[in-house]
Amino acid sequence: MTSVPATLPAQVSPPEFALSGLPAAALQGVDAVAYAVQPGTDAPLLPADADALGAEVGLDLMAVLEANRATGAVGEIASVPVSRDGGLLTVHLVGIGEARLVDLRRAGATLARACRDTDSLATSIPAVAPTDGLEAFVVGLMLGSFEFHWRSGGPRHQPVQRVVLAGLEDAGERTPDLFRAIAVGGAGWRSRTLATVPSNLKNPAWLVERATEIAEQAGLEMRVWDEQELAELGMGGLLGVGQASATPPRLIRLDYAPASAGRRTATVVLVGKGITFDSGGLSIKPAESMATMKRDMTGGAVVFSVMDALSAVRCPVRVVGLVAAAENAVSGNALRPGDVVRHYGGRTSEVTNTDAEGRLVMADALAYAVDQVKPAAIVDVATLTGAMKVALGQRMAGFFANNDALAAALERAGEESGEPLWRFPLAEQYEEKLASKVADADNAPGGPGAITAALFLRHFVGSVPWAHLDVASVGDSPSDSFEWTEGPTGYSVRALLAWLGHPDPLDGV
Numbered sequence: 001m002t003s004v005p006a007t008l009p010a011q012v013s014p015p016e017f018a019l020s021g022l023p024a025a026a027l028q029g030v031d032a033v034a035y036a037v038q039p040g041t042d043a044p045l046l047p048a049d050a051d052a053l054g055a056e057v058g059l060d061l062m063a064v065l066e067a068n069r070a071t072g073a074v075g076e077i078a079s080v081p082v083s084r085d086g087g088l089l090t091v092h093l094v095g096i097g098e099a100r101l102v103d104l105r106r107a108g109a110t111l112a113r114a115c116r117d118t119d120s121l122a123t124s125i126p127a128v129a130p131t132d133g134l135e136a137f138v139v140g141l142m143l144g145s146f147e148f149h150w151r152s153g154g155p156r157h158q159p160v161q162r163v164v165l166a167g168l169e170d171a172g173e174r175t176p177d178l179f180r181a182i183a184v185g186g187a188g189w190r191s192r193t194l195a196t197v198p199s200n201l202k203n204p205a206w207l208v209e210r211a212t213e214i215a216e217q218a219g220l221e222m223r224v225w226d227e228q229e230l231a232e233l234g235m236g237g238l239l240g241v242g243q244a245s246a247t248p249p250r251l252i253r254l255d256y257a258p259a260s261a262g263r264r265t266a267t268v269v270l271v272g273k274g275i276t277f278d279s280g281g282l283s284i285k286p287a288e289s290m291a292t293m294k295r296d297m298t299g300g301a302v303v304f305s306v307m308d309a310l311s312a313v314r315c316p317v318r319v320v321g322l323v324a325a326a327e328n329a330v331s332g333n334a335l336r337p338g339d340v341v342r343h344y345g346g347r348t349s350e351v352t353n354t355d356a357e358g359r360l361v362m363a364d365a366l367a368y369a370v371d372q373v374k375p376a377a378i379v380d381v382a383t384l385t386g387a388m389k390v391a392l393g394q395r396m397a398g399f400f401a402n403n404d405a406l407a408a409a410l411e412r413a414g415e416e417s418g419e420p421l422w423r424f425p426l427a428e429q430y431e432e433k434l435a436s437k438v439a440d441a442d443n444a445p446g447g448p449g450a451i452t453a454a455l456f457l458r459h460f461v462g463s464v465p466w467a468h469l470d471v472a473s474v475g476d477s478p479s480d481s482f483e484w485t486e487g488p489t490g491y492s493v494r495a496l497l498a499w500l501g502h503p504d505p506l507d508g509v
Contacts, residue, residue: 006201012155014142014189015112015121015163017182019174024122024166025053028085032160034092034111034123037065038099039072046093049124049167053091057082065093072096074103075482077110090118094125104129104136105418106482109144113480115160116145124167134165134174135181136418139494142185143483148196183312184417184497187305188483191490194301195475199277199294203247204325207274207300211252211323214308221255233368236341237349237360242326244281244334249326251365252300254307256319266376266506267318269369270307270496273358273382274300274325281328281335281354295488296358298475299381300325306496313501320373324361328354340439344368347459350436353444358384359456360443366460377406377465377509380457381492383472387449391424392473395481397491398424400454403465405508409499410467417494418483421469426458427451465509 024033035050044065054061059082068078076095081088094111097103107125115121126134145159168174194202194210208224215222227248230239235251242249252274258265275296279285285293300323307321335341339351341360344367349360362380369378388398397414399421401407407423414421433445433452441459445452454468474491477484499505 006198008197008201009150011149011193012147012158014186015145015160017138017178018162018164019168019171019178020164020166021168021171022166023049023052024124025049025056027122027164027166030120030122030164031118032090032092032115032121034094034121034125036096036107036125036128037070037072037076037093038096044070044072047124047128050093057084059091061091061093070095074106075110077114079114096125096128099129099133101133101136101416102418104133105140108137108140109483112141112144112159116157118160120162121160122164122166126165127167134177135184138178138181139185139188140483142182143188143485146189146192146485148193148487150198180312183309184494187309187493187497188490190308191298191301191305191493192485192488194304195295195298195488195490197294199327202276202294202297203327204242204250204274204276205247207276207297207323207325208250208252211254211304214304215254218256218308218311220307223253225251233344234342234346235344235364237343237364238324238326240335240339240341240351241328241357241361244331245327245329247327252323252325254304254321256307256310256315258316258318260316261318265318267320267373268500268505269320269322269373269375269378270303271362271365271369271378271380272299272301272303272321272323273297273362273384274323275358275361276325276327278328278355278357279330281330281357283337283354284330285355292476295475296383297325298383298471298488298490301490302381302493302496305490305493306500309497310500313497315500316503317500317505319500320369320375322365322369324365326361328357343460345371348439349441349443350439351443356444358382359453362457363460366457370460370462370464375464376506377403378461379410379467379469379496381469381471383475384470385450385453385472387447388470389473391450392422394474394476394478396420396422397469397471397474398422398450399467399469400424400426401467402426402458402461403509406465406467409502409505409507409509410495413499413502414495417498419492419495421495424450424454426454431455
């Protein structure tokens with residue numbers, strides 16, 4: 001019986017952006033305008049250009065705020081349609097709180113949802129923000145607009161199509177800032193899309209196709225290893241996890257070099273877990289736990305999306321992205337509990353739980369990176385352990401690091417970007433749990449699960465500065481919440497771009 005091949009329908013696109021020094025109200029032909037509202041001592045505060053528009057159309061905007069009991073707090077929005085020049089204009093009054101980066105990001109996302117299915121918007125909100133607030137606002141507006149669909153009738157909503165950032169006195173000089181903001185927001189959008197695509201379409205070969213598109217678009221070098229080549233490399237973890245699937249595993253490598261790169265330019269390696277669907281293997285998951293496992297390649301989606309945006313954020317170091325792609329399926333050829341796999345470099349793992357597959361594929365990629373790339377630092381990203389979700393809930397990711405300077409840099413980047421990362425200890429007292437009677441390590445030594453998984457991976461990086469981002473806690477957002485949209489999140493794209501876009505990401509490392 002021949003199945004009908006899955007075909008992804010056309011998806012919506014993020015908004016387009018432009019800059020202007022004119023007041024928002026001076027821009028003709030827009031469908032909506034939006035102004036910042038900030039808390040005041042006695043009443044909320046509006047910018048002068050909002051008062052001017054209110055006077056022009058005969059609308060008391062302070063009365064609108066009062067009627068909506070608005071205080072200027074982040075997340076508040078009061079919207080009112082008015083008649084202007086024979087048409088209808090919607091005025092949005094958006095709370096921005098203290099105008100911190102997190103406030104502006106959330107204000108942008110709040111506005112995005114209010115402006116769905118709108119053609120054009122002009123807003124002066126970035127004009128009242130600090131210099132770096134433009135990026136936060138644009139990223140929030142883009143990601144708050146995210147939509148994915150596979151409906152016969154098309155998407156439920158369209159993002160606002162065009163956004164003019166108005167009232168910027170230095171509009172002519174802010175193009176690089178806008179370009180960077182669009183790249184960061186676009187990377188977040190891409191990672192969510194990749195993680196949301198269902199697994200009847202998404203498999204290792206499909207990821208190779210997406211990597212090829214990114215490599216061509218971003219001018220990256222690319223290399224892919226198929227199952228025969230993986231066997232020659234001795235990647236028994238990746239091969240073992242993928243051997244039960246009808247679509248064989250792949251190792252995907254993308255290489256970025258800055259324009260100024262020379263022989264002494266340092267290299268960072270990013271490793272992403274690319275499990276395109278995780279059934280748990282023979283240690284099969286409960287049905288309800290499988291429902292979100294199309295996004296078990298979030299780490300790979302993050303790596304792809306970061307690689308695509310490195311040039312836009314002016315990353316000053318070389319970066320190698322490695323994605324270990326496999327489907328953890330069930331068949332007569334499946335990896336069995338009790339099997340032993342030999343990783344790249346020779347270390348062996350006893351597989352006592354086939355649902356602890358992510359660390360098996362990551363181990364091969366990490367060992368390869370250390371041996372072949374010889375990087376100054378490695379960061380891996382994976383939806384690795386349910387234990388991390390138990391520890392942190394669904395709004396923060398955890399990470400481990402063997403280098404304090406690298407850990408501090410990632411923590412700062414997470415805070416700045418709105419993707420906080422909480423450091424966990426590589427607690428030596430749990431190392432003995434990894435012991436196996438027949439191999440170098442047990443792949444599922446038990447709790448504390450996030451820590452023992454990190455200890456397992458640590459053996460494959462040697463003395464190289466390394467950080468392990470376990471984003472299983474935030475792999476899915478349970479609901480729409482500011483820039484987060486319900487479903488796969490692509491968490492850590494922004495944090496990694498904030499880190500790698502720093503003038504010296506390896507300072508102190």
